[in-house]
Amino acid sequence: MLDFVSPENYQPLTPAADGSALVGADGARYPIHDGIPDFVPATGGEQPLHGNQDFYRTRAHEYDLGNSVMFRMLLAEEEPVREDIVASLKLLPGARVLEIGCGTCRDTVHLLRRDTTVYAGDLSYEMLAIGKQRLEDVRADFSRVRLFRGDAMRLPFPDGFFDAAFHFGGLNLFPDIAGALKEMARVVKPGGRVVAGDESVGPWLAETEFAKILKNSNPLFAHVAPLDRIPVNARDVSCRWVLNGSFYLISFEVGAGEPQLDLDVEFPGWRGGSHRTRYFGRLEGVSPQLRETIVRQAAAEGLSIVAWLEKTLRKATETD
Ligand SMILES: C[S@@+](CC[C@H](N)C(=O)[O-])C[C@H]1O[C@@H](n2cnc3c(N)ncnc32)[C@H](O)[C@@H]1O
CATH class of the missing domain: 2.20.70 (Ubiquitin Ligase Nedd4; Chain: W;)
Structure with missing residues (x-):
C-alpha cells in the first residue's frame, strides 16, 4: 500500500x-x-463525477453478460483477442503495469498470466468488486495485484512508477481523453508503453453495412480514434483496429517532450537555408516583383535565396 x-x-x-x-x-x-483504497472524492450526493459513472455503478452486475454478447456478435473469441491486445504492451519479465478502467478485471487476468505486478483501478467500486471476485475465482496471487478505485485523469502514482499502462473499453466517454492519455504517460517510465483502445469502426469501413448495423445498435461505434489527443511526448505511435475493425488500439512509447529536429542542417536547392533560418529568421514579405528579381539575381550568382538574402542583408546592415 x-x-x-x-x-x-x-x-x-x-x-x-x-x-x-x-x-x-x-x-x-x-x-x-474491503482492501480497495478509494482515491475518488465523494460527490456528497450531488452530480456524479462523470457522466458514465452511474452506468457502471448501477449496471455492473450486467456488464459481464453484455461483454460476452459483444464478442459473440462480432464473431470473435474473447480469450485470444484479449491476449493479443495485452501483448501490445510488449511487457518484459518483472514489469509493473497499470490497468486503469479495469472494470470486472477481464484483462487483468491476462496481465497476471505474465511475470508482472498489476495495479488495476476503476472509477466504479461495483465493477471492482466483481473483478475482485473474478481474481479470487482464478486464484490470482494477490501479492502481485493491487486493486484501487481511481480516476484515469487523476492517478495516485508518482511520475515514472510503471513500466507500462493499459486501458481498454471506456476511453471514448472519458471527459478529458487527452488528459487521461497524458496522465497514463506521466506514470510510465521513459521507454515504457501506453496502450489504450475503445469502440470505433475503422474509417475504411464507414460505408459498409457492418458499420451501419453496429452504429445503429450502439452509437459508441461511431466514435473516431482520438489520434489528436495523444500526448506530444509519444514516440513509435501506432494505431491498429481489433475485433474485425470495430475497436481501435493506440499504442505508444513514452519519450521526453516534443520530438527534436536538427535546426541547422542546410537544405540544398534554390530556396536554401535551414529550419532555423526559415522558421526563426522569417522577415516581412516584399512585393512579388522584387521577389522575382531576388530569385533571378540569386540564381545568376549561383546562390540559394537564403544565402543571397543573408549576404545582401549583412552588407546592407554592415554586420558580420
Ligand atoms: C466498458 S468498461 C471496460 C472494462 C474492462 N476494461 C474491459 O475491457 O472489460 C469501461 C470501464 O471504464 C471505467 N471508467 C469510466 N470512466 C473512468 C475513469 N474516468 N477512470 C477510471 N475508470 C473509468 C468504468 O467504470 C468501466 O468499468
Whole structure:
C-alpha cells in the first residue's frame, strides 16, 4: 500500500493505525473498503463525477453478460483477442503495469498470466468488486495485484512508477481523453508503453453495412480514434483496429517532450537555408516583383535565396 501517493500532490501515503484508510502528512484521507483504497472524492450526493459513472455503478452486475454478447456478435473469441491486445504492451519479465478502467478485471487476468505486478483501478467500486471476485475465482496471487478505485485523469502514482499502462473499453466517454492519455504517460517510465483502445469502426469501413448495423445498435461505434489527443511526448505511435475493425488500439512509447529536429542542417536547392533560418529568421514579405528579381539575381550568382538574402542583408546592415 505504501506505493500509492496522493493524486492531489503526489505526497506519500501511509496506512492509518486501524487500516481503514491511507493518510497523507497533510491530513488527506483515502478510505479503504474491503482492501480497495478509494482515491475518488465523494460527490456528497450531488452530480456524479462523470457522466458514465452511474452506468457502471448501477449496471455492473450486467456488464459481464453484455461483454460476452459483444464478442459473440462480432464473431470473435474473447480469450485470444484479449491476449493479443495485452501483448501490445510488449511487457518484459518483472514489469509493473497499470490497468486503469479495469472494470470486472477481464484483462487483468491476462496481465497476471505474465511475470508482472498489476495495479488495476476503476472509477466504479461495483465493477471492482466483481473483478475482485473474478481474481479470487482464478486464484490470482494477490501479492502481485493491487486493486484501487481511481480516476484515469487523476492517478495516485508518482511520475515514472510503471513500466507500462493499459486501458481498454471506456476511453471514448472519458471527459478529458487527452488528459487521461497524458496522465497514463506521466506514470510510465521513459521507454515504457501506453496502450489504450475503445469502440470505433475503422474509417475504411464507414460505408459498409457492418458499420451501419453496429452504429445503429450502439452509437459508441461511431466514435473516431482520438489520434489528436495523444500526448506530444509519444514516440513509435501506432494505431491498429481489433475485433474485425470495430475497436481501435493506440499504442505508444513514452519519450521526453516534443520530438527534436536538427535546426541547422542546410537544405540544398534554390530556396536554401535551414529550419532555423526559415522558421526563426522569417522577415516581412516584399512585393512579388522584387521577389522575382531576388530569385533571378540569386540564381545568376549561383546562390540559394537564403544565402543571397543573408549576404545582401549583412552588407546592407554592415554586420558580420
Ligand atoms: C466498458 S468498461 C471496460 C472494462 C474492462 N476494461 C474491459 O475491457 O472489460 C469501461 C470501464 O471504464 C471505467 N471508467 C469510466 N470512466 C473512468 C475513469 N474516468 N477512470 C477510471 N475508470 C473509468 C468504468 O467504470 C468501466 O468499468
